Amino acid sequence: MTLDRAGSGDSVTVVTLPSGEVRSSLVRLGIEEGACITCILKMPAGPVVVRHGNTDVALGRHIASQIEVTEAEGAAHRGARGRWGWRWGHRQGRG
Amino acid sequence: MGLALGPQAGARLMRCHGAATGAVAPTTGKKIVLAGNPNTGKSVVFNYLSGLYAEVSNYPGTTIDFHQGRLGENAVFDTPGTYSVASHGEEERVARNLILQADVLVNVVDATHLERDLFLTLHLLDLGIPILVALNMMDEARAQGMSIDLELLSKLLGVPVFPAVAVRRQGLAELKASLDRAATAPLHPELETRLRNVNVNGLSRAESVLLLEGDPATAQSHNTEPLPFRDELYQWRRGRVNELVAQVVTRTARGASWRSRIGYWMMHPVTGVPLLLATLFVMYKVLGEMVAGNVVGFTEGTIGQGLWAPFIRGLVTRLFSEGSVVETILTGQYGLLTMTFIYLFGVILPLVIGFYMLLAVLEDSGYLPRIAVMLDNLLQRVGLNGRAVIPMILGLGCVTMATISTRVLSTKRERMIATFLLALAIPCSAQLGVILGILAAIGAGWYALAFVGTIFAVFIVAGTLLSRFIPGKSTDLLLDIPPVRVPRLNNVLRKTFSKATMFIREVALFFAIGALLLSVLQLTGALQAVQDILAPLTERWLALPKETATAFVMGFVRRDFGAAGLYQLSLTPLQALSSLVVITLFVPCIASVLVIMKERGYKYLIAAWVASLATAFLVGGIVAQIGRAVTG
Numbered sequence: 180m181t182l183d184r185a186g187s188g189d190s191v192t193v194v195t196l197p198s199g200e201v202r203s204s205l206v207r208l209g210i211e212e213g214a215c216i217t218c219i220l221k222m223p224a225g226p227v228v229v230r231h232g233n234t235d236v237a238l239g240r241h242i243a244s245q246i247e248v249t250e251a252e253g254a255a256h257r258g259a260r261g262r263w264g265w266r267w268g269h270r271q272g273r274g
Numbered sequence: 275m276g277l278a279l280g281p282q283a284g285a286r287l288m289r290c291h292g293a294a295t296g297a298v299a300p301t302t303g304k305k306i307v308l309a310g311n312p313n314t315g316k317s318v319v320f321n322y323l324s325g326l327y328a329e330v331s332n333y334p335g336t337t338i339d340f341h342q343g344r345l346g347e348n349a350v351f352d353t354p355g356t357y358s359v360a361s362h363g364e365e366e367r368v369a370r371n372l373i374l375q376a377d378v379l380v381n382v383v384d385a386t387h388l389e390r391d392l393f394l395t396l397h398l399l400d401l402g403i404p405i406l407v408a409l410n411m412m413d414e415a416r417a418q419g420m421s422i423d424l425e426l427l428s429k430l431l432g433v434p435v436f437p438a439v440a441v442r443r444q445g446l447a448e449l450k451a452s453l454d455r456a457a458t459a460p461l462h463p464e465l466e467t468r469l470r471n472v473n474v475n476g477l478s479r480a481e482s483v484l485l486l487e488g489d490p491a492t493a494q495s496h497n498t499e500p501l502p503f504r505d506e507l508y509q510w511r512r513g514r515v516n517e518l519v520a521q522v523v524t525r526t527a528r529g530a531s532w533r534s535r536i537g538y539w540m541m542h543p544v545t546g547v548p549l550l551l552a553t554l555f556v557m558y559k560v561l562g563e564m565v566a567g568n569v570v571g572f573t574e575g576t577i578g579q580g581l582w583a584p585f586i587r588g589l590v591t592r593l594f595s596e597g598s599v600v601e602t603i604l605t606g607q608y609g610l611l612t613m614t615f616i617y618l619f620g621v622i623l624p625l626v627i628g629f630y631m632l633l634a635v636l637e638d639s640g641y642l643p644r645i646a647v648m649l650d651n652l653l654q655r656v657g658l659n660g661r662a663v664i665p666m667i668l669g670l671g672c673v674t675m676a677t678i679s680t681r682v683l684s685t686k687r688e689r690m691i692a693t694f695l696l697a698l699a700i701p702c703s704a705q706l707g708v709i710l711g712i713l714a715a716i717g718a719g720w721y722a723l724a725f726v727g728t729i730f731a732v733f734i735v736a737g738t739l740l741s742r743f744i745p746g747k748s749t750d751l752l753l754d755i756p757p758v759r760v761p762r763l764n765n766v767l768r769k770t771f772s773k774a775t776m777f778i779r780e781v782a783l784f785f786a787i788g789a790l791l792l793s794v795l796q797l798t799g800a801l802q803a804v805q806d807i808l809a810p811l812t813e814r815w816l817a818l819p820k821e822t823a824t825a826f827v828m829g830f831v832r833r834d835f836g837a838a839g840l841y842q843l844s845l846t847p848l849q850a851l852s853s854l855v856v857i858t859l860f861v862p863c864i865a866s867v868l869v870i871m872k873e874r875g876y877k878y879l880i881a882a883w884v885a886s887l888a889t890a891f892l893v894g895g896i897v898a899q900i901g902r903a904v905t906g
Contacts, residue, residue, distance in 0.1 A: 198505075200362060204752055206508045207357040209389045209515075220541055225651035226660065226751050228541065232389045233418070235537070237647045239659060239750030 180250075183227060183243040185218045191248035192216075201242060208236055215251050303347035306453065307376035309369065309398060311391045312355025313756045314384040315410045317341075318440040320352035323450060327772055328352050330765050331637040338365050338681050340372055345450075351376075357390070357754075358397050358508070359484065361491045364681040370491065373398070374480055378456045379405040380449070385415035385422060385437075388523060390754075392515045399431060400465055400511070401480035404456035407435045408449050413442075414757075419526035427522045432459035441762060464510065474498050483507075537758040540644040550645065557632055558710060558722075565628035566711025574620035582620075586611045599797060608792035614785045617838045618778065625707025626777050630770040633671055633703075637769075638761035642667060643753055650751045656737025657691045657744065658683070660751040665692050669700035672777055674865045676700070677873060687746040691737060693874055697862040698886045699733040704781065704834035708841060709854050716847045724897070728855050732893055781832065784864055788831035792824070801827070815895040816856065817902055818849050825857065832863040848901045856894035861886050 185191050193214045196202045209231050210216060219235065220228040227243040229236055238246075306323070308316045317328040324343025341352040353372045354365035361367045373379065381398055383391040398405055407428075415422060428435040434455050438445030461469075465483070472482045474496055484492040487507055488500040539545040587605045594601040605612045636642060642664060650660030662683060669676035673696050680692045701709060713722045741748070795801040801824065805812075808823040816822070821843060829836025836857045845853060861883050862870065871879045 201750075201752065203360070203504055203508050204357070204362070206505075206512050207390075207393050208754060209393070209512070211509065211512050220538065220647075222541075222647060222651060223543060226647050226753075228647060228755065233387050234390045235755040237643075237650070237660065237751055237753045237755055239650060239654075239752065242750045242752060 180248060181244050182218065182229070182238070182246040182248050183221075183240055185227075185248060185250075187218055187221050190215060190217045190251040192251045194247040194249055197242070197245035201245075205246075208234060210236065216248075303349065304377035305349050305351065305375055306345065306378045306380060307351045307353060307372050308380050308382060309353055309373050309376075309394070310355060310382035311357055311384065311387070311394055312754065314355065314382045314387075314391065315440040316355065316382045317352055319380065319382055319408060319410070319438075319446065319449070320350060322440070322443060322446045324350045327768055329769055329772065331634075331769075338368070338679055340368055356394065358394055359401065359480075359489075360487070361489055363684050367491065370484075370489075373401070373403070374478075374484075376403055378453060379403050380453075380456075381405055381407045382440075383407055383409050385409045385411050386418055386420065386757075388422070388519050389515060392518055393511060395431065396511050396514055396518075399433065399459040400462065400483050402458055402461065402478075403480060404458050405433050406449065406453065406456045407431065407433060408440070408445070409435055409437050410440050412437045412445075413439045418531070421524045421526075423522045423524075427518070430518055430521065433457045441765075465507075468503065468507070471501060471503070533758040537640065537644065537755070540641060540758070541647050541755075543648070546644070546648050550648065553636070553641075558714075560632060561625065561628050561707055562710030562714040565624055566707050567714055569624045569628070570621055570707075570711060573624055574616055578616035578620035582616065583612050586615075602797055603790065603793045606793055606796070608789045608796065610786055610789050610793075614789040617835070618782060618785055621708065621838055621841070622704045622781060622834065623774070623778060625711075626703050627770060627774045629703035629707060630671060630773045630777075631766060633667070634766040634769045634773075635761045636667075638759060638765060640756045640758045643755045646751070646753060647755070654748050655741070656695070656734060657741025657748045658688050658737070659748055661753060662688065662692050665696065666700060669696045669702065670706060671703050671773065672780075673697065673700055673702045673862060674780070674869050677866055677869045680873070684749050685746065687744050688749065690744060690874065690878065691740045693870060693878075694740060694882050694885070695733060695737055697866060697870065697882050698736055698859055698889060699729055701729075701837075701858050702834060702863075703777070704832075705837045705858070708834060708837040709858065712837075712840060712850055712854060716850055721847050721851045725851055725854055725858075728893065728897055729858055732859060732889065736889070780865055781834070784832050785835055787864075788828055788835050791831070792828065795827070811891065815891070815898070816852055817898045818845070818853055819843065822849075822853055825853070826860070829857050829860040832865075833857055833860045834863070836860060848898070848905060851901065852894050852898035855897050856890045859886060859890035859893060861890075 182191065193210060193212055193216060195212060196205055196210070205211070210229070214231060216229045216231045218227055219230050224240065226237040226239050229238060308320050310316045317330045320326070320328050320341060320343065321330070323345050326341070326343045328341040338354055340354070343350045351372050353369040356366045356369040359370050359373055361370055379398055381395050383395060395407060409422070409424070424435055424437060434452060434457065436445055436449045436452065438449060440446060461479070468486060469479075469482050472485055474485065477485065477496060481492050481496070485496070485498070486501050487504040488502055490500055493500040540549060590601055590605045590611070594604075602609070604610055607613065645667070646660035646663040649663050653659055653662050664682060665676045665679045668679050676696050677693055680689045680696070683689050683692055709725070713725060792801065795804065804827060805820045805823045808826070809820045812818045812820050812822050822840070825836045825839030825843070828839040837854070840850070840853050840857060867879060867883065870882060
């Protein structure tokens with residue numbers, strides 16, 4: 180699936196990134212193929228905010244729709260937490 | 275190599291607005307360049323080293339030009355934050371040019387974001403320029419349960435690493451005393467192999483690396499083609515960073531901190547929108563009622579009109595007879611010593627201080643990037659993206675400064691749209707203060723809402739039209755969101771002082787010119803003629819008294835000057851509403867005109883100027899006519 184389809188609270192692993200400038204911008208920030216990121220917030224029809232390690236990055240919907248991800252292992256149940264279901268204290272980062 | 279680092283030398287802050295080329299003033303000593311990711315505290319370190327004040331905020335992109343100061347015989351430069359050495363945007367180009375000219379680099383690193391920040395560190399090391407690493411925000415890292423093996427980090431990087439808490443000045447003295455220990459890391463064998471792909475003579479190692487990564491600026495200056503290895507090298511460097519971090523950082527488990535929760539609530543649509551509205555309401559209360567009402571009532575009314583004006587008038591009339599040319603210019607209705615002086619210090623100064631203080635709190639808390647996330651969707655409709663929130667909010671401070679800051683936007687199209695919207699629909703702090711004051715004085719909430727609604731509608735319609743007619747499409751948001759921080763009083767006051775001084779300095783001259791112009795018009799009888807000529811426009815179309823034309827004449831100099839002119843008239847609530855709409859949408863001030871001309875060119879300027887004037891009278895008239903129909 181693509182990142183814009185992930186629910187808030189989901190931890191996902193990046194499979195492919197779009198090419199070009201966006202790619203280098205993401206790689207500099209640590210978002211690369213194989214990185215585990217958590218989708219912490221989705222604005223309605225707006226940006227997706229992801230957390231990687233300690234860094235929060237807001238990605239426009241269009242960029243998010245170009246990032247292919249898979250659900251990280253052991254994270255399958257998290258999608259069931261509902262729309263605004265990012266839980267406090269939930270450990271972020273490397274899966 | 276001894277760096278003679280004496281005590282802080284006499285310092286001068288150079289604001290280099292034409293910094294696009296990164297031209298550096300000659301100096302006898304070394305060039306010490308501060309480099310780092312956005313929002314890591316470079317400006318705090320710069321302020322310490324140079325003894326100056328470069329603005330410090332909590333959002334990426336505070337520094338878009340570079341700042342220059344002195345440290346002994348050496349020059350110190352503060353650069354815009356960057357995630358790697360490249361030429362993506364204006365800020366990165368400025369940073370890149372300074373980094374390439376550096377004799378010593380001080381890489382300021384946020385210890386809590388090592389995965390992100392060390393990417394730049396390795397990039398700088400690869401360039402082969404002598405470097406020191408300042409590991410800033412060590413206190414936050416500790417509070418987050420991170421422990422960093424500094425010795426190992428220094429060994430692995432091959433350069434000295436200094437722990438610091440810059441805002442508390444911890445570790446900075448050691449850094450300053452050790453600037454001559456800056457070292458060059460050995461060339462990585464992998465990179466050495468790749469550098470064989472570069473077959474251009476006369477390139478420094480740094481330039482060769484940048485050429486490999488396809489940097490267009492480097493290629494252009496050596497008349498060659500950029501090479502296609504960026505993705506590969508970035509990936510390679512990213513891998514090294516991940517390994518490094520795994521080796522030097524030990525994390526103890528922790529829960530989400532209260533700051534990360536607040537940061538989340540600020541963006542979340544359910545809590546974020548009410549919070550944004552509440553913030554705006556508080557600003558209205560503080561600026562419109564407290565400052566514009568009570569404070570200005572005292573400074574303008576009690577002190578200005580009550581004490582100062584009679585005193586200075588008495589003094590001047592002792593030397594010049596009442597009604598004479600000199601007396602009229604100095605202390606007449608538009609007198610330099612009466613009206614100009616009282617507007618400047620009695621009305622504008624308290625409002626500007628009030629606004630910048632509130633803005634500083636918002637800036638330092640890390641709220642602005644979160645507003646950017648919330649408004650991204652809306653701004654996409656007008657051809658911009660969330661990033662444009664920063665110039666727009668800075669525009670509420672000073673439109674001129676904000677026009678310069680449109681450089682943070684990534685495309686020419688976005689800069690064109692944002693510049694026009696700033697020139698048309700964003701009132702600056704002084705103007706905003708006067709507007710809020712007048713609205714609060716009317717006392718009717720509906721008029722205030724109608725005003726905000728009208729300006730907002732104009733903003734959206736103008737933006738949508740521009741977005742439709744300027745070819746291209748809006749770019750996507752990609753924004754690193756800083757952590758929430760408690761604003762430090764010291765920085766809030768210092769920034770407020772620095773910005774308010776700058777604003778008043780800029781305004782004073784134009785106010786004086788405007789007042790002089792008005793006095794001349796009055797003395798020659800031209801003001802009466804202008805009022806009569808404009809009467810059909812003011813009286814018929816806008817339903818305003820014809821004296822309002824004077825405020826519009828003042829508006830040509832500065833919109834806030836014009837708004838202050840409305841202050842003197844006694845208007846009905848409806849008249850106040852339509853005249854405020856006109857003066858808000860009026861032509862950009864002379865200082866903005868100069869900046870727009872420089873940044874966008876004269877054709878753009880003329881179009882923007884004429885369009886705002888036309889829009890102002892058109893929309894003001896529509897409001898007046900609708901208002902007349904509704905209220906009967």
